[in-house]
Amino acid sequence: MTDDPITDLTRRSMTVEGVEKTVYVAGDGPAVVVLPEMPGISPDVLRLARWVRDAGFTVHVPSLFGTDGAHPTVEEGREVVRRACVSAEFRAFAGGGTSPVTRWLRGLARQAHAACGGPGVGAIGLCFTGNFALTMALEPAVIAPVVNHPSLPLDDPGGLELDAADARAVRDRLTRDGLTVLAYRFAGDRWCTARRFAAYRALLGDAFDGRVLPDSAANPTPPPFFADLVGTPHSVVTAHLVDETGHPTLAARDEILTFLTERLLPPVLPGSPSSADGPS
Numbered sequence: 001m002t003d004d005p006i007t008d009l010t011r012r013s014m015t016v017e018g019v020e021k022t023v024y025v026a027g028d029g030p031a032v033v034v035l036p037e038m039p040g041i042s043p044d045v046l047r048l049a050r051w052v053r054d055a056g057f058t059v060h061v062p063s064l065f066g067t068d069g070a071h072p073t074v075e076e077g078r079e080v081v082r083r084a085c086v087s088a089e090f091r092a093f094a095g096g097g098t099s100p101v102t103r104w105l106r107g108l109a110r111q112a113h114a115a116c117g118g119p120g121v122g123a124i125g126l127c128f129t130g131n132f133a134l135t136m137a138l139e140p141a142v143i144a145p146v147v148n149h150p151s152l153p154l155d156d157p158g159g160l161e162l163d164a165a166d167a168r169a170v171r172d173r174l175t176r177d178g179l180t181v182l183a184y185r186f187a188g189d190r191w192c193t194a195r196r197f198a199a200y201r202a203l204l205g206d207a208f209d210g211r212v213l214p215d216s217a218a219n220p221t222p223p224p225f226f227a228d229l230v231g232t233p234h235s236v237v238t239a240h241l242v243d244e245t246g247h248p249t250l251a252a253r254d255e256i257l258t259f260l261t262e263r264l265l266p267p268v269l270p271g272s273p274s275s276a277d278g279p280s
Contacts, residue, residue, distance in 0.1 A: 001223055004043040004069040008050075009061065016107030022063040023108065027053035030118030030264040032144075033060045033109055035133065037126035037238060038084070038151075039077035039225055040066020044238035045126065048253070052124070055257045056265055058116045062108060064089075064101065064129065077225035084128065085154070092128075094156035097163030102132050106139035113141035120144065122260045126238060127151050130192070131161040134181055137170055144263040146256055147183040147200075149192040149234055158195035160203065167203055174207040181208050182259045184252055186233035186240070188215040211255075217248040 009024035024041070026049075034049045036042075041061055046069065053059040065087075066072065066080045085092040089101040109121045120143030125133030130150025136142045152161035160167065174181065181204060185192040197210045218233035218240040226239045233240055237256065241249040 001043070001071040003071055004046050006041075006046060006069045009046075009059075014062075014108060014111065016104045016111070019104055021104065021108075022068070024049070024061040024063070024068070025058065026050075027056075027058045029056045029058055029116065030121065031060055031109070031112035031116040032057040032122035032124065032260055032264070033062065033105065033112065033133075033136070034124045035062065035105070035126055035129035036064055036066065037130075037148075037235060038065070038128040039072050039080035040070060041068045042066075042223070042238070043069065043071060044223070044235070044241070048124070048126075048237055051253060051257065052122075052260070055261060057122065057260065058112070060108065060112050062105065071223050072225055074224050074228045077229055081128075090128075090152075091161060092152055092154050094153040094159050096153065096161075098135055098166045099132065099152070099161060102135040102138075105132055105136050106142070109136055109139045109142050118264055119266065120264060122146070122264055124148065124256065125150065127191070127235060134170060135162065135166060137173055137179065137181075138166065140173075143177070143179060144260050145179070145181050146259065147181055148236055148238075149185045149189060150183075150196065151191040151234075154191075157190075157193040158199050160196070160199050171203055171207075174204060179207060182256065183208065183210040184213065184236040185210070186213050186215050186218055186236065188232060189234050190232045191230065191234055211252070213248050213252065217242070219249070 009026040122144035123133035123136045124146040133145040153159045215233045222239040
């Protein structure tokens, strides 16, 4: 497996509340923040980001941990997880509440919306960052959150990576603005269990659209970190995706792109200036 040089995305330094992070940006149209999954911005995460870009969005991929563009070894991935679990930015275990890094991510969404326009911003969380996309909905600009196989807290299969006040605030915001959260997991995923999806449903009610794929749909030969350390069907639209027409994981990708398009790219009304040249 080869690393990704990330030559087709622009590397930017973006500052929120005095904290600077690297963000990879590409595309045109409303902003979508694609968060990395453990153990970093892998080639599979970048493949998803490019699909989002090509669907008509300005994709933003923040670097939060790991080596950007790399397919890490099992030992390298294990060390990234270890460092993240003790970092002050993340709350990996039960009782920790909301991860502080989500404040930075909400600021990123706010800046991206100001720069890119449109009705709002999409956010796609993955694995360790899965629930971050939901917490980002505390920022009014975020209107299309996608929660993929959220794995935090690591030590509580039925827990949510939210403190009580943020949980209420997210629920109230979704209800007030009529928003929906799209979510995915594999049926046998031991890091994102049926109990966790049930907890989301209990909190959010019908605003939570949780979809479950059979384990048989998972890519049987994912990168070593996922095969040897994760050890279970997990990453629906990245490491365990099978890029074949008609495959359930590719259908999930298409559903996510449709979800973003319906919320962030409203149809052009007949007779409006942008429709004067007819369909392309």
